[in-house]
Amino acid sequence: MKNEYAVLVDNLTKTFSGSEVIKGCNMTIPKGSIYGLLGANGSGKTTIFKLLMGLLTPTLGSAEIFGLDSVLCRSEILKRTGSIIEVPVFYDHLSARENLEIHLSYMGTSGDIESTLELVGLKASNNQPVSKFSLGMRQRLGIARALIHEPELLILDEPINGLDPMGIREMRELFLYLKNERGKTILISSHILNEMEHIADQVAVLVDGKIVEEVALAKVKEQFPTGLEEYFFNIMTGGAKYA
Template structure:
């Protein structure tokens, strides 16, 4: 049974279409990265999943239950880290957690939960004095209450420093190892590729790609990007490099830097340059990253997508 099934989901606000005929599933036990630029419709999707907003058309089931009709039961088995939310200024971290524990009829200890997210030192401080990162840690701790079957994390790295983001990913792995399905939204590929089994890329309210991390990586052509620092470069040289058999694209970054997308031999590029009497001062190569995949899917350019 899939943890989340979204079928032909459409949500419109008057004339504005936030989601258009969106369909995807999140399998039980996986970590699913829900990726897309800001405004792509990630939060709208999550809001429908949690019944914060109602769909214009389409169906959503969560843990096998209809998202609208059985919302309370779904939420009793789900831990949520909502996005762009303020905590209660006058309540301490302990009170926030006691409220969540009370609400879910769970028997967690606030100390133990805050220990996990690294906020135990501030347990009796009012949340009004917390930094953005501390609030985020507190809300992550609230999401963990009651060992949920499903974790929905909406932009969980917001406000976290790199170390905090790493700790957060560690918790995602722990929860997944315990058996929880994790649905994790982000606009930064780097944060999902390290933990996600599968990634779905959303753009303008439509899913443009769903695949494993490896699958997405394989979908990129021009596997390597070669960066060459030279003494000079002209259009004629650029054309010559572009016409080489293994080269898919070549651009100049500035007057002395050349960026070449190359699928096979790099030496052919360097030889071509030297044959033309251009001095190669330095060069570096870089494997195409998932960030490039993400870029290609979300900016609409066809530079690298096959």
């Protein structure tokens, strides 16, 4: 039933200057799950995320977030969704706290800034200007901004980019906590397949703008016992998909 899903995508297609970039994609993301979108650079992952958020208009097909059309209900979707899409942009002369205050004001809502910064590991740094932040710290702040208004759905484009191994592990634990304890739905893309293997309930593989497979991670592990990397490269090199 539709109300069981956070995201439903049907024949989603996007054309730029006569070139089809996203090609008839279908996705079903159950509420309260972690869904991994896998694909090489340039495969169209970021474009799909922008279509889901209503930042781009589909050429054909549709995308629904909690039953809301991504084009017709963009404002409501933005209230119920937190996202990192491409490289997070901040007011670099301001602190993490001040950046989150501006975001909450823009959203017209409130949030617990101190707790959110602590959740992503930035509490000790929240008085520094963002200009002094490392890439990993900026990623943490991007996740904090996605979380601060307590969204039901997180759409995260390469959220662990720039993090060291300890930071990657902390984010893994955070995503699982958000799913298991707070009931969040998380749509995430990452080049680090080993991490997706630790957290995803379901994965989809995007090749040249088309989702060629959508499958439960447990089923992938049955057929590819060495892990998600073997499965992914099998598809990318033209091998058989999960049967």
